[in-house]
Amino acid sequence: MPQQIEIETADGACPAGLHVPAIPSAKGVILYMDAFGPRPALSGMADRLADAGYxxxxPDLFYRFGAYGPFATDAFGNETSRQQLMTMIRGTTQAMTESDSGAYIEALTEAGVTGPIATLGYCMGGSRALVAAAAYPERVAAALSFHGGNLASDADDSPHRRAGTIRGRVYVGSAGVDNSFPPEQSARLAEALRSAGIDHMIENYVGMSHGWAVPDHSVYDVAGAERHWKRLLTVLEEALV
Structure with missing residues (x-):
């Protein structure tokens, strides 16, 4: 079970779950949530990482909005919850998460994580993981995105524009067909990372749908999720040394 903590940020107190391994570890991971908020499915994934020694x-990226959900993973199918979700997503900017990530890193340090960390994100969290890696290159040794959206869009705050300040390894696992990360964005991100000299891999999970790796999604795929775990744990083992 995680410890429930509050992290003081520039904009208030951010609730977060802290998952500590049985044997204390100096290596840490920030898991950036998908659009539906912290919930048992993400907690279980964090427990698995803690069991692996991290x-x-x-953190709850939507803390600025006060109490909510979490949302069911079919929330975009309901107009009321879809509008609420979109308001919260648009109202939680990359700049906000970048600023908050400094406090997240500090919280991990206070928990004994004195070594390198990884940033890991799903869905909307995927772009946050890359932005945090660019903002805190001295601590982030790996950034991983699974079915992350808008990683190389036309927006001014698109993560690919920050590739030049990343120092850690980057892994991107994309769904086979994902309108939020189409082939042209994949190519643009690859070019940005290669031009910046970043050790990276962008892998296409053919046949997987957006959300396949998170167990409470309707599109969850057991084989695809285990493939994601294999890639994830390998990158962590190799990069967090």
Whole structure:
């Protein structure tokens, strides 16, 4: 079970789950949530990472909006919850998460994570993981995105524009068909990372749908999720040394 903590940020108190391994570890992971908020499915994933020997922090990126959900993973199918979700997503900017990530790293340090960390994100969290890696290159040794959206869009704050300040390894696992990360964005991100000299891999999970790796999604795929775990744990083992 995680410890429930509050992290003081520039904009208030951010609730977070802190998952500590049985044997204390100096290596940590920030798990950036998908659009539906912290919930048992993400907590279970963080527990699995803790069982593998990492201290894991799961912050609530939507804390500025006060109490909510979490949302069911079919929330976009309901007009009321879809509008609420979109308001919260648009109202939680990359700049906000970048600023908050400094406090997240500090919270991990206070928990004994004195070594390198990884940033890991799903869906909307995927772009946050890359932005945090660019903002805190001295601590982030790996950034991983699974079915992350808008990683190389036309927006001014698109993560690919920050590739030049990343120093850690980057892994991107994309769904086979995902309108939020189409082939042209994949190519643009690859070019940005290669031009910046970043050790990276962008892998296409053919046949998987957006959300396949998170167990409470309707599109969850057991084989695809285990493939994601294999890639994830390998990158962490190799990069967090």
């Amino acid at each position: 201290t894991v922090l799961v």
